[in-house]
Amino acid sequence: MIEVRNLTKQYGSVTAVDDISFTVHPGVVTGFLGPNGAGKSTTMRMILGLDRPTGGSVLVNGSRYRKSPAPVHEIGALLEAKGFDKARSARNHLIALAASAGISVARVDEVLALVGLAEVARQKAGGFSLGMGQRLGIAVALLGDPGIVMLDEPVNGLDPDGVLWIRTLLRALADEGRTVFLSSHLMTEMELIADQLIIIGRGKILADTSMKEFIDSWSSNRVRVIASDISALQGVLAGSAESLEADTHGALIVTGLSAADIGKAAFDAGIAILELTPLNVSLEEAFMDLTRASVQFHTGEVAA
Amino acid sequence: MSTSSRQIPAKVGVRFPRILRSEFIKLRTLRSTWILLGSMLVLFIAFGAIAALASTGQIKDGRGGPPQSLGLDPVTTVLAGAGFALLIMAVFGVLSGAREYGSGMIRTTLAFVPKRLPVLWAKVVVLVAFVLPVAILAGLGAFYLGMAVLSAAGHDTVSLGDTAAQRVLVGTAGYITGMAIIGLALGMAMRSMPGAIATVIGGVLILPALLTALLPESWRSVLKYLPSNAAAPFTEVNVRVDLLALVPGVLVFIAWVVLSLAVAAWLFARRDA
Numbered sequence: 001m002i003e004v005r006n007l008t009k010q011y012g013s014v015t016a017v018d019d020i021s022f023t024v025h026p027g028v029v030t031g032f033l034g035p036n037g038a039g040k041s042t043t044m045r046m047i048l049g050l051d052r053p054t055g056g057s058v059l060v061n062g063s064r065y066r067k068s069p070a071p072v073h074e075i076g077a078l079l080e081a082k083g084f085d086k087a088r089s090a091r092n093h094l095i096a097l098a099a100s101a102g103i104s105v106a107r108v109d110e111v112l113a114l115v116g117l118a119e120v121a122r123q124k125a126g127g128f129s130l131g132m133g134q135r136l137g138i139a140v141a142l143l144g145d146p147g148i149v150m151l152d153e154p155v156n157g158l159d160p161d162g163v164l165w166i167r168t169l170l171r172a173l174a175d176e177g178r179t180v181f182l183s184s185h186l187m188t189e190m191e192l193i194a195d196q197l198i199i200i201g202r203g204k205i206l207a208d209t210s211m212k213e214f215i216d217s218w219s220s221n222r223v224r225v226i227a228s229d230i231s232a233l234q235g236v237l238a239g240s241a242e243s244l245e246a247d248t249h250g251a252l253i254v255t256g257l258s259a260a261d262i263g264k265a266a267f268d269a270g271i272a273i274l275e276l277t278p279l280n281v282s283l284e285e286a287f288m289d290l291t292r293a294s295v296q297f298h299t300g301e302v303a304a
Numbered sequence: 305m306s307t308s309s310r311q312i313p314a315k316v317g318v319r320f321p322r323i324l325r326s327e328f329i330k331l332r333t334l335r336s337t338w339i340l341l342g343s344m345l346v347l348f349i350a351f352g353a354i355a356a357l358a359s360t361g362q363i364k365d366g367r368g369g370p371p372q373s374l375g376l377d378p379v380t381t382v383l384a385g386a387g388f389a390l391l392i393m394a395v396f397g398v399l400s401g402a403r404e405y406g407s408g409m410i411r412t413t414l415a416f417v418p419k420r421l422p423v424l425w426a427k428v429v430v431l432v433a434f435v436l437p438v439a440i441l442a443g444l445g446a447f448y449l450g451m452a453v454l455s456a457a458g459h460d461t462v463s464l465g466d467t468a469a470q471r472v473l474v475g476t477a478g479y480i481t482g483m484a485i486i487g488l489a490l491g492m493a494m495r496s497m498p499g500a501i502a503t504v505i506g507g508v509l510i511l512p513a514l515l516t517a518l519l520p521e522s523w524r525s526v527l528k529y530l531p532s533n534a535a536a537p538f539t540e541v542n543v544r545v546d547l548l549a550l551v552p553g554v555l556v557f558i559a560w561v562v563l564s565l566a567v568a569a570w571l572f573a574r575r576d577a
Contacts, residue, residue, distance in 0.1 A: 049418045050411055051576040066418035070317035077415050083408040085334070092333040100326035100416045102316040140412060144316075 006056035018203035031194030032183040039203040040183040072144030078137035086126025130157030148179040187287040201291040218286035228272035327426040351385025352446030360457035382450025397484035401491025439477040475538030489564035
């Protein structure tokens with residue numbers, strides 16, 4: 001469990017993280033979502049004690065990370081894809097890090113196999129692709145068999161196979177009861193992987209909710225319907241719908257009823273449904289709406 | 305609030321001997337370590353042998369005649385490569401301090417050892433363990449080979465029993481090792497290899513010599529405290545009256561090493577990684 005309390009980080013006059021509080025729980029995958037520059041990486045660095053908070057505190061499993069007698073058994077982290085020496089082999093990189101925590105070489109070979117780098121383990125890590133670098137970073141994160149796995153943008157640079165692999169891996173880790181905390185700037189990625197969602201924009205928490213609640217609260221309850229007799233259908237639905245309005249294409253936009261409700265009511269009234277479309281807002285749009293005010297770098301309007 | 309119920313095995317965890325081992329593996333697994341140590345060893349010995357040959361007239365200069373007499377005592381002659389060894393090991397020190405900042409690996413290292421300072425101490429211990437034995441070996445190699453060359457040509461030689469020879473051999477190995485530590489401290493403090501290399505070579509090795517040559521005599525009382533001047537009493541055969549005596553020289557040089565480490569440690573413990 002990670003408990004972040006009133007955490008603030010200022011760089012000069014810029015407030016990168018602004019008094020945020022949240023808790024990351026075990027047994028679920030928690031997504032940390034926000035546009036670039038929102039404060040995700042800064043927050044993660046402060047969780048590990050790499051950056052010193054301007055204010056507030058972080059507790060990892062109830063105590064401060066730097067006080068832990070066995071830090072990498074508490075949190076295994078991937079913070080940057082290229083956080084290794086190019087001249088050293090992947091295996092030696094892991095062996096050197098493992099040594100500092102009393103982790104065996106056998107465990108090193110185990111994680112190398114787990115991330116699919118066993119074949120190239122003795123090659124210089126400098127020759128690795130971005131995706132292989134990410135896998136090496138994930139191997140580092142898993143070395144200590146940690147109770148918390150924290151990954152900053154883990155799918156960056158991974159090919160589709162790799163993306164699928166990491167989703168499966170993170171799900172398995174959460175199912176084992178571990179705390180899984182990962183950041184991304186892509187809602188589409190979070191949708192597929194996260195149970196809990198913490199959205200950050202300009203250093204502030206914009207949402208802290210379950211993925212299901214987030215989807216429910218942002219899906220619209222509107223349905224677009226075209227029927228053989230629109231005016232008759234209007235009459236049928238008038239009592240139960242919140243609102244009915246005709247759109248310019250001769251369709252009826254129904255608010256407050258599900259597609260199933262509308263279909264049944266039309267069937268009972270002998271009206272043929274020609275088209276019935278729930279008008280969902282995509283999560284990407286919802287995320288954009290939520291963070292629009294807080295993105296650091298707006299792209300200008302493209303002149304026509 | 306519940307905390308993690310996972311049991312962390314008692315045998316794992318971060319301890320200083322393990323950090324030492326980790327830092328040892330890091331240096332051991334870089335080819336540059338062996339290249340730098342090897343070239344230090346070879347150059348130190350080779351320059352001594354060449355200087356010995358030159359001083360006996362076995363190496364001719366460009367005009368076909370004997371080189372102008374070096375006019376140096378035997379120990380100074382055979383240790384002619386010490387300056388090169390010093391430069392190479394200062395660079396090696398910088399590399400072992402700044403390299404992890406170049407790659408970003410320092411953040412991975414500190415995620416494993418969040419208490420930080422033990423990492424710096426371990427880097428110092430491991431650096432000394434690599435540099436000091438090779439520096440002693442190289443100095444002895446240069447001494448024996450150089451003296452053999454001088455002896456074969458019938459020139460004066462000095463044995464290892466000579467107290468001045470002992471002082472200079474031990475002092476030179478210590479000076480090289482100390483300068484490597486200063487390089488490491490600068491590397492950790494500046495977090496940039498080019499910047500720290502320029503500082504250690506330019507600021508610590510060249511500038512004091514330059515200032516000593518350029519500034520008026522009245523400055524000598526201050527300049528003798530600079531690292532390279534403070535090292536002269538234990539790295540040079542002839543004792544110079546305008547510099548510090550042996551023991552103050554040793555103490556002042558150690559003070560420079562400690563000061564550079566103190567600054568590096570202060571910054572390392574406080575700065576964002």
